[in-house]
Amino acid sequence: DGGITQSPKYLFRKEGQNVTLSCEQNLNHDAMYWYRQDPGQGLRLIYYSQIVNDFQKGDIAEGYSVSREKKESFPLTVTSAQKNPTAFYLCASSLGGQAPNSPLHFGNGTRLTVT
Amino acid sequence: AQSVTQPDIHITVSEGASLELRCNYSYGATPYLFWYVQSPGQGLQLLLKYFSGDTLVQGIKGFEAEFKRSQSSFNLRKPSVHWSDAAEYFCAVGAIEGGSQGNLIFGKGTKLSVKP
Helix, strand or coil, X not given: CCCEEEECCEEEECCCCCEEEEEEECCCCCEEEEEEECCCCCEEEEEEEEECCEEEECCCCCCEEECCCECCXXXXXXXXXXXXXXXXXXXXXXXXXXXXXXXCEECCCEEEEEC | CCEEECCCCEEEEECCCCEEECCEEECCCCCEEEEEEECCCCCEEEEEEECCCCCEXXXXXXXXXXXXXXXXXXXXXXXXXXXXXXXXXXXXXXXXXXXXXXXXXXXCCEEEEEEC
């Protein structure tokens, strides 16, 4: 079955350390997204990529970085510059330019805790 | 700028009762509208979507939603709620503007509790 895999499900880090969250999809989708979810705040867009080797900042990109070297993969690095990194992170994909506003397919998320 | 408002943060209904979750949007053109559901600790799953045509759309799990342009609303309904429907529900609007093609703007969610 096709889908999106996020790993790990839970991640713990010490303050000051960078950490990379994995996101892989086998849906052959062009577009991939990273969202951050905090209680009562809904989903906020961090970064998105419409095509390999290209990505754009979302609404809350500060303190995060991404790469898109392969169509299937869109890892997110939470850097030490992110002031409040503890959150639930969701990766998603869609057909992107093939079908604008096509629905998003989500992974099951990674809960990051930084202490 | 586009926006989505879900006025109810938390709703509790009895099992078997009807349900309506409200969603209002702000968008300059014809919107693309979505409802997603999220179980605790999980990702979001698409319930239904509206692009054009019939303003009453059917989704999975017995849900439906009605697009009302005059009220800028896209409320989600279910005639009879099941205990398994307890989850958080998100309304989203599609935004096509320049480089943000394909991105969705989400409401803050409505948490649904179901009592026996």
